[in-house]
Amino acid sequence: MCDQTFLVNVFGSCDKCFKQRALRPVFKKSQQLSYCSTCAEIMATEGLRENETLASLKSEAESLKGKLEEERAKLHDVELHQVAERVEALGQFVMKTRRTLKGHGNKVLCMDWCKDKRRIVSSSQEHAVTMPCTWVMACAYAPSGCAIACGGLDNKCSVYPLTFDKNENMAAKKKSVAMHTNYLSACSFTNSDMQILTASGDGTCALWDVESGQLLQSFHGHGADVLCLDLAPSETGNTFVSGGCDKKAMVWDMRSGQCVQAFETHESDINSVRYYPSGDAFASGSDDATCRLYDLRADREVAIYSKESIIFGASSVDFSLSGRLLFAGYNDYTINVWDVLKGSRVSILFGHENRVSTLRVSPDGTAFCSGSWDHTLRVRDGGRWAF
Amino acid sequence: MERVVVSMQDPDQGVKMRSQRLLVTVIPHAVTGRDVVQWLAQKFCVSEEEALHLGAVLVLHGYIYPLRDPRSLVLRPDDTPYRFQTPYFWTSTLWPAAELDYAIYLAKKNIQKQGALVDYEKECYDQLHKKISHAWDLVLMQAREQLRAAKQRRKGDRLVIACQEQTYWLVNRPPPGAPSVLEQGPERGSRTASHVHMTKSADFYKREIEYCRRALGRTRVKSSVCLEAYLSFCGQRGPHDPLVSGCLPSNPWISDDDAYWVMNAPMVAAPTKLRVERWGFSFRELLEDPMGRAQFMDFLGKEFSGENLSFWEACEELRYGAQAQVPTLVDAVYQQFLAPGAARWINIDSRTMERTLEGLRQPHHYVLDDAQLHIYTLMKKDSYPRFLKSDMYRGLLAEAGVLLDTKRRVFPFTRRPRRSSPSPALLPTPVEPTAASGPAGGNGVA
Numbered sequence: 001m002c003d004q005t006f007l008v009n010v011f012g013s014c015d016k017c018f019k020q021r022a023l024r025p026v027f028k029k030s031q032q033l034s035y036c037s038t039c040a041e042i043m044a045t046e047g048l049r050e051n052e053t054l055a056s057l058k059s060e061a062e063s064l065k066g067k068l069e070e071e072r073a074k075l076h077d078v079e080l081h082q083v084a085e086r087v088e089a090l091g092q093f094v095m096k097t098r099r100t101l102k103g104h105g106n107k108v109l110c111m112d113w114c115k116d117k118r119r120i121v122s123s124s125q126e127h128a129v130t131m132p133c134t135w136v137m138a139c140a141y142a143p144s145g146c147a148i149a150c151g152g153l154d155n156k157c158s159v160y161p162l163t164f165d166k167n168e169n170m171a172a173k174k175k176s177v178a179m180h181t182n183y184l185s186a187c188s189f190t191n192s193d194m195q196i197l198t199a200s201g202d203g204t205c206a207l208w209d210v211e212s213g214q215l216l217q218s219f220h221g222h223g224a225d226v227l228c229l230d231l232a233p234s235e236t237g238n239t240f241v242s243g244g245c246d247k248k249a250m251v252w253d254m255r256s257g258q259c260v261q262a263f264e265t266h267e268s269d270i271n272s273v274r275y276y277p278s279g280d281a282f283a284s285g286s287d288d289a290t291c292r293l294y295d296l297r298a299d300r301e302v303a304i305y306s307k308e309s310i311i312f313g314a315s316s317v318d319f320s321l322s323g324r325l326l327f328a329g330y331n332d333y334t335i336n337v338w339d340v341l342k343g344s345r346v347s348i349l350f351g352h353e354n355r356v357s358t359l360r361v362s363p364d365g366t367a368f369c370s371g372s373w374d375h376t377l378r379v380r381d382g383g384r385w386a387f
Numbered sequence: 388m389e390r391v392v393v394s395m396q397d398p399d400q401g402v403k404m405r406s407q408r409l410l411v412t413v414i415p416h417a418v419t420g421r422d423v424v425q426w427l428a429q430k431f432c433v434s435e436e437e438a439l440h441l442g443a444v445l446v447l448h449g450y451i452y453p454l455r456d457p458r459s460l461v462l463r464p465d466d467t468p469y470r471f472q473t474p475y476f477w478t479s480t481l482w483p484a485a486e487l488d489y490a491i492y493l494a495k496k497n498i499q500k501q502g503a504l505v506d507y508e509k510e511c512y513d514q515l516h517k518k519i520s521h522a523w524d525l526v527l528m529q530a531r532e533q534l535r536a537a538k539q540r541r542k543g544d545r546l547v548i549a550c551q552e553q554t555y556w557l558v559n560r561p562p563p564g565a566p567s568v569l570e571q572g573p574e575r576g577s578r579t580a581s582h583v584h585m586t587k588s589a590d591f592y593k594r595e596i597e598y599c600r601r602a603l604g605r606t607r608v609k610s611s612v613c614l615e616a617y618l619s620f621c622g623q624r625g626p627h628d629p630l631v632s633g634c635l636p637s638n639p640w641i642s643d644d645d646a647y648w649v650m651n652a653p654m655v656a657a658p659t660k661l662r663v664e665r666w667g668f669s670f671r672e673l674l675e676d677p678m679g680r681a682q683f684m685d686f687l688g689k690e691f692s693g694e695n696l697s698f699w700e701a702c703e704e705l706r707y708g709a710q711a712q713v714p715t716l717v718d719a720v721y722q723q724f725l726a727p728g729a730a731r732w733i734n735i736d737s738r739t740m741e742r743t744l745e746g747l748r749q750p751h752h753y754v755l756d757d758a759q760l761h762i763y764t765l766m767k768k769d770s771y772p773r774f775l776k777s778d779m780y781r782g783l784l785a786e787a788g789v790l791l792d793t794k795r796r797v798f799p800f801t802r803r804p805r806r807s808s809p810s811p812a813l814l815p816t817p818v819e820p821t822a823a824s825g826p827a828g829g830n831g832v833a
Binding site for chain 1: 388391427430431432433434436437438440441444566570572573575588589591592593594595596598599600602603605607608609610611612613614615616617618620621622623624625627628629630631634638639640641647648651670671703704706707708709710711752753756760763767
């Protein structure tokens, strides 16, 4: 009897090279395979190379990001509130609720204005028969006012042509346009009724042709759910911004599908993004209880709108027509109105009895509407005079 | 929220605490509602209304509980005593609340005093009884144990613990009809532990690297320049912003008077002065306004360059149109504007023309982008400034009147009946131009 220990060798065909060899058990992605010793060695070194590459890629990305921040900082010579010192202060604002819309049986989640400045469409967590899922998180009005788009937990965006013929069943005419692999968080028509831009919990945005349902372009780059988007009011009309759970706000080129600019200064999920009326900047509202203004030409964050007493996340933001006021709805049931230039808060509005989930200024800027989990929508306006 | 509450309990800087006399027992470390509100108002430099709201939210979430009327989680800015909830019961530490614990709590209440359970609590109790009937003995035993242990404590402590528990359960199992503060909305990917395709793969990093390289090469503008631009933009648009400067004759939402909307309808015979002014702010504003665009088209017609604007409009139609129509549209544009000898041939430089014609072989939404940009820039740099200096534009500006401020009316408004406006979906054709109310001296409606 010899004293040496020996391995029990299984003979057979290797799972990789299929040659008849002595085999060793090998684990690849939690699956057990049998490799010959040569293949096993190759796999071991391959794995190493793969890991090395991943780590080196990560460090390269980090260092480039650092350099980018340095470059951005070089041209930052003044703060917004310093420049705004010579601007006249806005004074007291009085905002009053002019209309309270109570029609939803459940939380209002999203709303949009029609271009005729008077109609709105709103969506909620309904138990209605018409929508197959309960949370309808996104809705949008078509530019012509003849259709609406909405979607949510059903992972789809559907377009409903508006009809006032009582005999017609709106649900029957519904057209399923977008298909994502996770919930739909936001949708918006482009300049016409025939194209729709969507954002989804699957981390992507996509541009669709309404009539055929065809995917025209998809936008990958977010590392987590995309929660909001807004189209740029620019002359060439080619970009849009999106914000997500990865704390990043990304600006995309609709033609190429590439990310043009990205900003990562928020400390939590970005719930809402909206362009400044000139198209040179955009504001974002986040769960970290701040709203921030990012300038696209300077390529950096230029203002933070926050206050110690505001400890709840901002769910929705929008600018007034001139861009001087920023309205933000928060999860503590309030709406804060900020002076965009001076960075100070102009007014705080109460009235809702639950989270403010959505907020939009009307297309002609005469009023703004807020929707809340208290089942109501409130249209408000006011100004520097008390009426 | 927890940060705020912790700072509130700071012995030196926090809310003033004292022992409260509640009926016969004395409860230490209690605060009054008024003190809470005042402390918040002072610490955050906010109004009392806001401080009250913030305090109320803290109470709603169970961080502060009332000692006297523990059934409703409301903050009263008076002498009502409150206490800070022990961190053990904070929603962040102990959520989700277990069914078993709730059963024990309800059982305790039931045993302690028959009929102490309110309707919805009775229902829950019965439901739980059915659900965990197998462990019901354990529930009752636990309940009795806890009650026995409680009897050993001082009356003050017992009261406090009872209130703490009550608040905790009011937050975690709200009565029907009351909103639950714990509801979070649909689950987001970032909160779940594993989300397979979100993990940072090599692709993700490669894309980031590519993006960073591109971004490093881009030109940036100095902050001072960008920020000045905001100032001038806001300053220029301020008078046009109804929420900042009001609007004449009156804001329709306030006065129930449609006049403002009628006067600013997409197509009117006499556009308002503010509107005509806006056409001068930027070329985009002019084109976005249907009336402005129509006026500009007229002007171009006089200069025999109307085809430029028509071409631009056709390009827009292509960019945002239906996918199925792309080939037809492209063909139509070619025939009308680009083909040699076309009826409305547009004048673009030969290189762009070559590139465009080449691209037309594979038509897609953006195939005319280069040509469109060229024409747009041409109009913007050349025709647009001339338009603004033209007699036509200046004439419009002079004619457009400014209305009287009807806000100064003293007598009360009579309520006009609110009629719903016709939906755009019903209109078969664009709205007819309506005669707007006259200029200065207009009969502003009350």
